Amino acid sequence: MNRDSDNRAACLNCSHSCSVKSEIEGFYSKAKAALDSRSHLRNFVGELFECLGQMVQNGDIQDAESLGIALGASFDLCISLLYTERVANLDWLYCQNAPPMSFYPYLKGCPRCGSLDSQATIKAHKPSSDTIGRYTTACLAAILCEMCRVSRNGFEVRVLDASRGDVDLLIFDAQTLILCEVKASPLHLLPVCVRHSKPLEREDGNEKVPVESHQGVSIADLENIPLYLYLVEERSFPLRWVSDGEKPYLMLESGRGTEGTCEILRAVSNAWAKMYAGYTSRWKEHTQLRWFTCGCGGSVDDSKNAPGLDRTDDIKKGVYQMLKIAEKYRRGCKEKRVRVALLSNMHPVVHYEEYLKGFEDALWTHEDSIQQRMGKMVSVDSDDLFPFYDMLFTLTRSWFREERLEQAFSLQTLYHALGGSR
């Protein structure tokens, strides 16, 4: 994307000299177009959206809600691909079941059997927290960017990739600048796996004995052996190394171009939909899938690593962040062009009612904005009343405080843009 040809962020073109203008200029100049880096992610998300269009048009996706589930699955597929950047030779998990396979797991459980017996100790290969934050922001930005392109809503997406700062993402058009906080976390991670032609053996004195299941093993020569992305229920998708930059990376070998990618997306979406239903029902449904999901609890993954925006700490931090940037930048903009939004891959399924519902129609102001008091009545200019957030945008469900934002970013709009008729 050629930055020079882009629209300027809305509030930077105004004639006022607000106190926050120079800081917003700073955000804008530091931000990268969402697709400036990671061109393979850009291309892959583009292919996924082509597939989503096909799935909408042939009836695999029948409404906006189902589209949200396919988008949630797409996010996790993209994150899983970025996680493959960290794959290394040590601490794979060997599973003896036929066919014997080894996995590079992200949870403390076997990606094929689910929960492990308590004796097994396996290293989970989750990247460090700052890396996860970069990955989730990059994936969400790439998906949002494609949403804007397909929906033709006129908005542009920029990423602030520094790990420090109050704002993670900018979304803007000629009228409005949306300052965004991203708090995202996957529901299901697809690990890398290798298939073994025969059960692994190890030296025990002078004889060879089978390697026990769920033991840690090393896998040599990763560049020259077939690697796969593993999906539950014995599905796996071949990966290939790509060397078009500084460091080789893994991408899906889709085989038949977009059609191959669509098959993968259909399989991942189907599995993801069951996990989402399981999570939403608090595992009264699809119980057997629980141990394959992030934040599943027990010894596999801490229950607080909940997907999307469902970690209570994140909701609290996120809402405070909204207040902070709204108080400073939304209030500081004289032309009232700044908005604030909390972004995630998945809405807080479990905690929305208790933690967020009460803010749906809430407004706040400052004491010194009160113009007149008449007994218990006070009058405040509506420009001085602020919502807790203008948009709580997630791929599965969103909440908007303005019709214009809803028109631009709702699942319903995207569903119609992809050819849906409901």
Next chain:
DNA sequence: TTAGTGGGCTCGCATTGCTC
């Protein structure tokens, strides 16, 4: 009684900004 859940807290890591 036990397993699951959520709050409070610390830790490690990365980055930024200040001081010398």
Next chain:
DNA sequence: GAGCAATGCGAGCCCACTAA
């Protein structure tokens, strides 16, 4: 420019509470 403190973030541990 080096060293250090402050900050932001996610992971993970401990503990109290609760429901089965």
